Amino acid sequence: MISPPPVQHTEAAQQLINSLKGHEKSMINYSADTEEHQLRALVAIVDHRLTTSAGVCVVTTGQSGGIKTVTCSLCPSSPSTQGSERRFDKKNPIRKFTVHFVHDHLQVPKPFHCFGCGQEFPFSQDRDRHEKAVHRLYRPKAFKALMKQSGVPSTPSVDEDETLSTSLAHEQSDARGLSSVSSGQVGRDVVPVPNYPQNGPSVPQSEEVCVYNFDV
Numbered sequence: 001m002i003s004p005p006p007v008q009h010t011e012a013a014q015q016l017i018n019s020l021k022g023h024e025k026s027m028i029n030y031s032a033d034t035e036e037h038q039l040r041a042l043v044a045i046v047d048h049r050l051t052t053s054a055g056v057c058v059v060t061t062g063q064s065g066g067i068k069t070v071t072c073s074l075c076p077s078s079p080s081t082q083g084s085e086r087r088f089d090k091k092n093p094i095r096k097f098t099v100h101f102v103h104d105h106l107q108v109p110k111p112f113h114c115f116g117c118g119q120e121f122p123f124s125q126d127r128d129r130h131e132k133a134v135h136r137l138y139r140p141k142a143f144k145a146l147m148k149q150s151g152v153p154s155t156p157s158v159d160e161d162e163t164l165s166t167s168l169a170h171e172q173s174d175a176r177g178l179s180s181v182s183s184g185q186v187g188r189d190v191v192p193v194p195n196y197p198q199n200g201p202s203v204p205q206s207e208e209v210c211v212y213n214f215d216v
């Protein structure tokens with residue numbers, strides 16, 4: 001059972017993030033999984049607002065209030081296409097735009113890195129799939145899905161508690177008589193997490209920062 005270091009910002013940076021608009025906050029999460037690269041996105045978003053008074057993108061919302069399209073403000077647009085070549089729509093356009101924004105405009109490598117080998121991926125689900133298939137690393141979402149599949153009952157009142165998930169991960173691992181992979185085997189930046197009691201100190205709460213690892 002291991003956990004990568006969570007992305008934690010200084011108080012000042014966090015205040016700045018809190019002051020962003022909703023879709024811009026989402027962009028920070030989608031921009032990268034390292035503090036350095038998230039800060040680069042944050043600075044670019046704030047800078048662009050200060051210098052042009054416009055955001056880095058223009059969003060339109062549908063009838064339900066959800067974001068329908070996101071158009072990059074940084075890409076040149078020819079009048080004939082009315083910006084369609086820099087417009088993102090359909091499923092989660094903010095995420096797609098953010099990958100374009102950080103990768104093409106900020107030269108951030110593809111935002112999501114495999115915790116095991118460092119390979120870069122444009123979307124978090126691509127990375128999760130790779131981590132599962134190649135390294136048997138499970139992030140919280142993937143881990144919960146796995147638990148559901150294997151029929152481990154969840155406790156509704158504390159279902160979302162990371163501590164419980166961690167605890168379950170350990171029990172599941174023990175129950176099968178399997179041991180966790182040691183930090184040396186799965187690469188750099190791997191931090192072993194002690195087996196806290198269920199109500200003890202919690203593991204990092206933010207999404208997509210914990211990795212559970214066990215052989216099946």
Ligand SMILES: [Zn+2]
Pocket residue numbers: 072073074075086100101104105
């Ligand atoms: Zn662009």
Ligand SMILES: [Zn+2]
Pocket residue numbers: 114115116117118119130131134135
């Ligand atoms: Zn990998």
